[in-house]
Amino acid sequence: xxxxxxxxxxxxxxxxxxxxxxxxxxxxxxxxxxxxxxxxxxxxxxxxxxxxxxxxxxxxxxxxxxxxxxxxxxxxxxxxxxxxxxxxxxxxxxxxxxxxxxxxxxxxxxxxxxxxxxxxxxxxxxxxxxxxxxxxxxxxxxxxxxxxxxxxxxxxxxxxx
Numbered sequence: 001x002x003x004x005x006x007x008x009x010x011x012x013x014x015x016x017x018x019x020x021x022x023x024x025x026x027x028x029x030x031x032x033x034x035x036x037x038x039x040x041x042x043x044x045x046x047x048x049x050x051x052x053x054x055x056x057x058x059x060x061x062x063x064x065x066x067x068x069x070x071x072x073x074x075x076x077x078x079x080x081x082x083x084x085x086x087x088x089x090x091x092x093x094x095x096x097x098x099x100x101x102x103x104x105x106x107x108x109x110x111x112x113x114x115x116x117x118x119x120x121x122x123x124x125x126x127x128x129x130x131x132x133x134x135x136x137x138x139x140x141x142x143x144x145x146x147x148x149x150x151x152x153x154x155x156x157x158x159x160x161x
Contacts, residue, residue: 002074004099007082009090010106013038014051014083018106023053025147028081030057034066034089063089067096087123087130087141094137102140105131105154118143118157132158 005026010018013033022028031052038044039062052058057078061069070082070093082100084090090103107120114122121143123131131141135155142151 001076002070002072002078002080004070004082005079006104007084007090007100007102008104008106009084009087009108011085011108012106013085014048018081018083019051019053021146021148022081022104023056026079026081028056028079030059030078030080031083032066032070032080033058033060033083034063034093035060035085036062039065063092067093067098070098071096087127087134091130091134094134094139100139102142103134104151105141105143106145118152118154120145128158 005028006022039060045060048060049058094100105121108122110122113124117123131154135141135158141154143154144151
C-alpha cells in the first residue's frame with residue numbers, strides 16, 4: 001500500500017538533510033517531488049535523482065500527476081517522502097484529496113516578495129495565507145530542519161502575523 005510517511009516543504013527539495021536524516025528516520029523507500037517546473041526539466045530531474053539515496057525510487061511529477069499518483073493507494077509497500085517547494089503546492093494536493101496529516105516546513109530561502117518568517121524560512125504574503133488555510137483544515141505544520149531537532153508548531157508562529 002502506498003503511504004506518505006513525510007510531507008515536507010523545502011525549496012531545495014533533495015539535499016543532505018533529506019537524504020541522510022529524514023529517509024532513515026521515516027523508513028521511506030520512495031520520494032515524490034510535486035513540481036511542474038522540475039517535472040518538465042530533464043536536467044533538474046537528473047541532478048535530483050543523483051542526490052537520492054541508492055535504491056530509493058524517485059518520481060518527479062507535475063502537480064496534477066502527483067495528485068493522481070498519491071490518491072491511488074497502489075500495490076506493494078511504497079513509503080513516500082513527498083517534497084514540494086512551497087506551501088501552495090501542499091494546499092493544492094490537499095484540495096485534490098491527497099491525505100496529509102502533518103507537514104514539515106524546512107527551508108524556504110529569501111527572494112523577492114518574501115520576508116523572514118522563522119530562522120531558515122522566508123515567505124510571501126500568499127505563502128503565509130496558504131499555510132494559514134492548511135492549518136485551518138486541521139493539518140499540522142511544524143518547522144523542523146532535521147528529525148533530532150525539536151519541532152516548532154507553525155500555527156503559533158502564524159498567530160503572531
